[in-house]
Amino acid sequence: MSQTPLLEVSKVNKRFGPVHVLHDVDLKMYPGTVTALIGDNGAGKSTLVKSIAGIHPIDSGTITFDGEAVTIDNPKDASALGIEVVYQDLALCENLDIVQNLFLGRELTERGLLDEKTMEQRTRETLASLSVRTIKSVRQRVSSLSGGQRQTVAIAKAVLWDSKVVILDEPTAALGVAQTEQVNKLVRRLAEKGIAVGLISHNMNDVIAVSDRVAVMYLGRMAADIEVTETTSNEQLVELITSGRSGDVGIQEEVNQ
Amino acid sequence: MNENATPNDAGFALTDFALDGAKVDFKTAISDRVSELRAGDLGSLPAILAIAVLVTIFGLVNPSSFLTLLNFANFLEQASGVIVIAMAVSFTLLLGEIDLAAGFTAGVSAAVLATRLQEWPLVPSVLLAATVAVILGTFTGYMVAKVGIPSFVVTLANVLLFQGILLLLVRDGGSVRISDPLVKGLVGGTLSPILSWLVSLVGLALYAYVMIRKQRNSHGAIPRSVAAIKVGAAAVALIVVTTMLNTNRAFGRAPEPIQGLPTVVPIIAIILFLLNVLLTRTKYGRHLYAVGGNPEAARRAGINVASLRLSAFAICGLLAGIGGAFLASRVNSVDPNTGANDTLLLAVGAAVIGGTSLFGGQGRMLNAVLGGFVLALIPNGLTLIGKQVLPLWGEIDFGSSGIKFICAGAALLIASSVDALSRSQGQVR
Numbered sequence: 001m002s003q004t005p006l007l008e009v010s011k012v013n014k015r016f017g018p019v020h021v022l023h024d025v026d027l028k029m030y031p032g033t034v035t036a037l038i039g040d041n042g043a044g045k046s047t048l049v050k051s052i053a054g055i056h057p058i059d060s061g062t063i064t065f066d067g068e069a070v071t072i073d074n075p076k077d078a079s080a081l082g083i084e085v086v087y088q089d090l091a092l093c094e095n096l097d098i099v100q101n102l103f104l105g106r107e108l109t110e111r112g113l114l115d116e117k118t119m120e121q122r123t124r125e126t127l128a129s130l131s132v133r134t135i136k137s138v139r140q141r142v143s144s145l146s147g148g149q150r151q152t153v154a155i156a157k158a159v160l161w162d163s164k165v166v167i168l169d170e171p172t173a174a175l176g177v178a179q180t181e182q183v184n185k186l187v188r189r190l191a192e193k194g195i196a197v198g199l200i201s202h203n204m205n206d207v208i209a210v211s212d213r214v215a216v217m218y219l220g221r222m223a224a225d226i227e228v229t230e231t232t233s234n235e236q237l238v239e240l241i242t243s244g245r246s247g248d249v250g251i252q253e254e255v256n257q
Numbered sequence: 258m259n260e261n262a263t264p265n266d267a268g269f270a271l272t273d274f275a276l277d278g279a280k281v282d283f284k285t286a287i288s289d290r291v292s293e294l295r296a297g298d299l300g301s302l303p304a305i306l307a308i309a310v311l312v313t314i315f316g317l318v319n320p321s322s323f324l325t326l327l328n329f330a331n332f333l334e335q336a337s338g339v340i341v342i343a344m345a346v347s348f349t350l351l352l353g354e355i356d357l358a359a360g361f362t363a364g365v366s367a368a369v370l371a372t373r374l375q376e377w378p379l380v381p382s383v384l385l386a387a388t389v390a391v392i393l394g395t396f397t398g399y400m401v402a403k404v405g406i407p408s409f410v411v412t413l414a415n416v417l418l419f420q421g422i423l424l425l426l427v428r429d430g431g432s433v434r435i436s437d438p439l440v441k442g443l444v445g446g447t448l449s450p451i452l453s454w455l456v457s458l459v460g461l462a463l464y465a466y467v468m469i470r471k472q473r474n475s476h477g478a479i480p481r482s483v484a485a486i487k488v489g490a491a492a493v494a495l496i497v498v499t500t501m502l503n504t505n506r507a508f509g510r511a512p513e514p515i516q517g518l519p520t521v522v523p524i525i526a527i528i529l530f531l532l533n534v535l536l537t538r539t540k541y542g543r544h545l546y547a548v549g550g551n552p553e554a555a556r557r558a559g560i561n562v563a564s565l566r567l568s569a570f571a572i573c574g575l576l577a578g579i580g581g582a583f584l585a586s587r588v589n590s591v592d593p594n595t596g597a598n599d600t601l602l603l604a605v606g607a608a609v610i611g612g613t614s615l616f617g618g619q620g621r622m623l624n625a626v627l628g629g630f631v632l633a634l635i636p637n638g639l640t641l642i643g644k645q646v647l648p649l650w651g652e653i654d655f656g657s658s659g660i661k662f663i664c665a666g667a668a669l670l671i672a673s674s675v676d677a678l679s680r681s682q683g684q685v686r
Contacts (some may be wrong), residue, residue: 075557091557094619096543104547105558113538117474139478202528 004067004195005054006031007083007165012061014047024222028212029196035169036199036207036228039217040241045200047209048217049167052080053085061126067165069145083165088173090150094143099123101142102157112200126160127152127202148179156185159193166190167198172206185209200250204234218244223251228248283482301612303675304627307668308634322641326506330519334444336633337521338363338584342600343607343625344532348569350608351536351549353409353617354401356573359604361419363581364596366390367522368426370440370582371433371591379437384585387578393419394574396568414603424593432592434587443524443586447517450503456523457499463530464491491617513550521583525626528579532622545569549618580604599662603632606669614676636661 005028014022029035039045050072052063056073063070065081072078078085092101099119108115108122125137135145142150151171158166168187172180172250180203187210190197199244201207207214208228214237216224221246226232239246307443315323322328342359347354356362366386373382393415400411427433435441448456465488472484505514536542547555548562556562575598584600585591609615611624642655654660 089553091551091554092617093547093550093554097545100543100547101554102541104555105560107543108538109540113534114540114543137478 004105005029005064006066009048009221010062010063010064011064012048012051012063014056014059021220022051022058025217025220025222026225027222028196028225029198029217030213032191032194033212034191034197034199034210036173036211037200038201038207038237038241039088039219039223041111043217043241044220045217046169049085049169049198049200050164051239052078052083052167056235068148079161079163082161082163082166082168083161084161085156085167086158086169086171087193088169090154092142092150092154095141097141098127098138098145098153101153102126106161111205122160123156126156129193130156130159130186132156132186133191135154146179147175148182151179151183153182153187155190159190163195165196165198167200169200170202171199172201172203180206204237207237208234216240216244218251221251224249270610283480286480286483301621301624301627303612303672304624304631307610307631308627311634311638315634315641319638319641323638326501326504327508327515328502328637328641329503330447330506331513332633332637333519333522334587335637336629337519337525338580338587339600339603339607339632340626340629341527341580341583342577342596342604343611343629344528345573345580345627346553346604347613347620347622348545348573349408349621350432350605350615351545351617352566352569352611353549354566354569355412355605355615356397356408356570356577357412357442357601357605358397358419359412359413359573359577359580360391360596360601361416361423362393362574362577362596363584363600364423364591365393365419365581366435366578367591367595368423368583371585372426374435374437375411375433375438375573378510379439379498383582386582387575388608390574390578390581392574394571394577395567397574398570401570402563402566410677414637420593420597423595427591427593431434431588434590440582440586441589442520444521444583444587445589446520447515448520448523450517451497451531453503455520457495460523460526461492461495487528511685528576529622529626536622541565541568548620551618560571599665602669603629603665605670606665607632609676610668610672614678615673616676627671632665635664635668639664 001144007027007029009025009027012022012025012027013020013246025044025048027035027037027048037045037048042207047056051058052072054075054077055074057071061070062194065083070077070081072081072083076079093104096104102123103119110212112117114219120138127135127138130152135149142153154172155166155168171183171187175183184206187197187199191212199207199211211228213225213227214232216226217221218241224240224246226249242251244251251253342363345362346356346359366389369389370382370386373385377385397408397411400406401408446452466490468484472479472481499518502518503516505516507513507515525562536545540633544560544565547558547560549567550560554563581596584595607628608620608625609628611626611628613619613620613624613628639661640656644654644656645651646653
């Protein structure tokens with residue numbers, strides 16, 4: 001694991017009107033590392049991710065990207081830095097095929113007309129670089145793909161544009177056992193490509209199997225940011241999620257909501 | 258890469274893009290198409306079947322008047338207006354929207370053309386008519402995309418609004434004659450036999466070029482045999498049709514022969530070609546399908562959904578205006594009924610019967626042509642059948658508006674049922 005974080009969020013605060021959603025939250029994401037972001041519903045995971053993605057700009061705090069302080073005020077800022085978020089609803093057009101979806105909004109053209117050949121080629125290269133082997137043809141319509149394959153396409157969309165940080169919002173929530181396994185492998189491959197991967201998940205087994213680090217949020221605070229080791233257990237993570245602490249890890253003082 | 262070598266990564270046996278590399282032979286291509294049909298992706302097959310069935314029925318019942326060259330050319334001219342308005346409506350259908358007032362946009366634009374032609378020369382009149390059509394479309398698009406009113410409601414209001422404008426332009430009960438020879442010849446005119454051959458050969462060459470290019474770029478996904486059969490079929494069809502239409506189709510006592518392709522045929526072919534390029538080969542077309550399929554995904558991909566919607570309605574307006582010129586040219590006049598009555602439902606119906614989805618994101622321009630043929634065949638054939646005495650029923654006038662409306666309405670209902678059913682089947686998968 002490299003020592004300097006690619007993306008570092010520190011002392012971030014976010015309020016929606018009277019509701020203080022994020023309290024001095026810190027998060028570090030390293031290149032080539034999968035960082036799981038866990039926490040109960042309403043703990044602030046989604047808000048934190050949306051702040052990083054520029055959908056909800058932060059009220060105070062700093063975001064450092066590749067050693068430089070940056071401001072992310074809108075989604076365009078985030079994608080310009082190379083930060084992509086794959087949301088749970090995937091945002092794919094089912095009536096279009098894989099190539100058309102991957103290049104949507106950024107189509108390659110040649111003399112004003114679409115350059116299908118190059119786009120097809122680059123789609124194959126991208127999927128091959130992720131070792132995706134379950135897709136029969138890049139000209140398949142997304143409506144004919146399984147849930148896992150759709151997740152793959154959505155992730156490939158982030159990879160195609162050389163993203164440096166890819167955050168996945170519950171990528172396996174709707175998947176069966178075999179497909180979950182397939183997506184988990186894909187998450188590891190993203191990290192092997194040197195991408196800083198964020199993973200929001202409610203499945204502790206997945207988190208332990210796939211992640212290098214786990215950041216636990218509890219009532220809008222970052223309760224713990226720990227490395228996953230052999231001793232990291234399901235129970236420990238659940239305890240952190242539900243009470244904000246586990247043994248000497250986590251928030252020690254009482255939290256008043 | 259070792260883990261990828263395991264044969265059962267996640268329960269799938271096929272390797273990377275197995276189908277992309279593989280050469281598809283003729284048999285596989287056919288069986289792929291059959292399985293697509295089974296999966297509910299019917300495309301324009303129902304329309305082609307309907308054309309075959311209708312031609313067979315009308316031909317059997319009434320061979321002496323239905324299966325004549327004169328009626329064939331007449332039928333093409335009858336279908337032209339509805340086909341172009343159906344193309345117009347298709348632009349809104351692709352977005353999952355609808356334009357119920359497209360017929361009246363056509364009517365207003367035709368009325369502007371006809372009234373201006375009485376005082377102005379041809380070019381400024383045509384430009385003004387086209388501008389008015391685009392303005393009406395843009396107005397609808399603004400109401401839908403920027404103000405946020407459902408297109409159904411906006412265009413329902415427009416039906417009255419535009420009909421009012423049409424009535425003011427041509428005055429109640431009146432009609433405006435068109436005497437400009439070029440506008441009159443748009444639909445009624447014919448090309449000389451030599452020019453007809455030239456036009457159809459150029460068209461064939463263009464089609465062959467596009468097919469060969471498509472086949473070469475497909476990495477073997479389209480077998481050569483399929484491309485060759487398509488080009489061959491087009492060649493036979495074009496040669497047969499051109500030969501037929503180049504034969505004199507006038508009645509025996511007519512002073513002059515009527516022969517050659519109706520002018521409207523190559524015009525529609527050109528419009529069809531240009532719109533096809535726009536829809537399938539440009540960013541704009543791709544974005545149109547994307548917004549029709551999933552507006553949220555399109556928005557997140559950085560597509561300006563609102564201005565895309567607005568522009569689609571503007572294009573719809575322009576095409577409807579062209580359709581209006583066709584309607585007017587066929588009867589050499591414009592009256593308050595131009596584009597009114599059943600024109601609009603026929604146009605929406607033509608697109609849907611051809612296989613364009615009412616739910617957005619699916620359809621081709623060719624669908625409008627095929628569906629337009631179906632909906633023009635029904636009144637054409639029924640009129641020629643005329644009054645018949647049926648056993649147990651008595652006399653019945655198949656040429657009456659009542660029977661025609663019922664048949665066209667039933668065809669539209671059947672087509673939308675096919676659309677809805679194949680859509681739900683597609684989702685179950």
